[in-house]
Amino acid sequence: MHIESVSLHHIEMELKTPFVTSASTTKNRELIIVEMKDKDGVIGWGECSAFASPWYTEETIQTAWHMLNDFLVPLVLNKRIEHPNDVQMLFQNIKRNNMAKASIEGAIWDVYAKRKNQPLSKLLGGNKYKIEVGAAIGIQENELTLLNTIEQYIEQGYKRIKVKIKRGMENAILSPIRKHFPSLALMVDANSDYTLHDIDLLKRLDHYNLLMIEQPLAANDFVEHAQLQKQLKTPICLDESINSYHDAFQAIQLKSCQMIAIKVAKVGGLTASKQIHDLCKAKNIPVWCGGMLDSGIGRAHNIAISSLDNFTLPGDTSASSRYWDRDIIVPEVTMNDGFISVPTNAGIGYEIDRKALTAFTLKSTTIT
Incomplete structure (x- = not known):
């Protein structure tokens, strides 16, 4: 691949409901x-x-705009890149x-x-033709809204529900959920x-x-999470703590968790995500794909990585x-059962x- 130009589009999309x-x-x-174009016009x-x-x-x-415009894009422009895995080396001298x-x-x-005329999922090593997904729900205004929201997602077929909690609100959130949905696949x-x-x-x-x-404790609390996991029956899943392969390795070695959420954006991309997936598979640690309130583009990358076989838990990659x-892709991501x-x-x-991309764009620049 020979990258000829990169366009950056700063967009803003309005959520249907605020995420708390x-x-x-x-x-x-x-x-x-x-938006990246190579010398043959492939985008x-x-x-x-x-x-x-x-x-x-x-x-x-x-x-991020500053890093992309001034540091990262210049490192890939007009370079011959044999494989996407090579990008890690190109970026190795830029921290985080x-x-x-x-x-x-x-x-x-x-x-x-x-260029290979292949689905992204296949090139990553995925073998699934569909992925199982759950719904993530922010903190709601009141109990009735919370229960009604969960009911809607159950009716739509989501395989598990994740709710946000905060210190002091645990019982107020979870007690009514368990009262109304005693067998619901539920995580917090x-x-x-x-x-x-x-x-x-x-x-x-x-x-x-x-x-x-x-992620009950702080992102850098690997030792503390290990101490906590020893005293809990419920599995701990780490999210904010996992920003690299080394973080995942450290968490597994210290027994800080029993599950890991992989977020493609947070760990630096698809290559790192696959490396963490492979490590967790070897260590019998199940993984799932976390969401970032993504547009359809980020959602598509999440679907591709979730097709790997150790993504055994329903992820947050729900329908557009x-x-x-209105999403910025066609067709939009849809969910069925x-x-x-x-x-x-x-x-x-x-x-x-x-047209949607243009409508949502606040500013753009093209780097050649």
């Missing part, structure tokens, strides 16, 4: 869409999932900034798959809202028969209509809705 966590409320989702697409503020990782839309890196690498994977996401001082609160979660507790009145079909077309398997 213990740390933030998102009403409008800003993203950076990467690949990537997505930078940084948020507008650094509540989730240190990256923001503004810092994983979401910016993932957006470039994802576009290169798309170009590569289109704490977004690092607890410390080991809250161990008694966290141990009470064992009563709710949860699939897992996602779950979040957006809790499953999303893995595209069979070359590359990410979806076309870009140029």
Whole structure:
């Protein structure tokens, strides 16, 4: 591959309903869409999932734009790239900034798959024709809204429900859920809202028969998570802690968790995601694919990686209509009875809705 130009599109999409966590409320989702063209005119697409503020990782839309424009794009322009795996080496001297890196690498994977006339999933080693998905629900205004929202997703066929929790609200959120849905496949996401001082609160979660507790402690608390897991019956799943292969290796070695959520953007791309998947498979640690309030482009990359065989738990890659009145891909991602079909077309398997992309764009630049 010989990359001839890269266009960056800073877009803003309005969520159907605000997404509330213990740390933030998102009403409008800003993203950076990467459009990459090689010398033969093949176009690949990537997505930078940084948020507008650094509540989730240190990256923001503004810092990612700077990194892409001034550092990362120049490293791939007019270079001969034999395989997308080579991008890791090209970026090795730039520390972290994983979401910016993932957006470039994802576009290169798309170009590569289109040049090979193969679905992205197949080139990553995927063997599934459909993936199982769940729904993630932010903190709701009241109990009735929460229960009605869960009921809607159950009726739509989602295979598990994830709810956000925060310190002091555990029982208020979980007790009514278990009362109304005693056999629901249920997990909770704490977004690092607890410390080991809250161990008694966290141990009470064992009563709710949860699939897992996602990221109860801080991102760098590998030792503390290991101490906590010893005292819980419920499996701990790490998310914010897993930003690289080494993080996953460390978590497994220390027995900090029993499951891992892989987020393509957060770990630096599809190559790193596959490496973590393969490590977890070898160590009998099940994985699932986390969501980032993605547009259809990021969603397509998540579908592709989720086709690998150790993604055995339902992921957060739900249908486009779950979040957006209008997505930027055609056809939009759809869900049927809790499953999303893995595209069979070359590359990410979806076309870009140029009119929608233009309508959502705040600013663009092309680098040659």
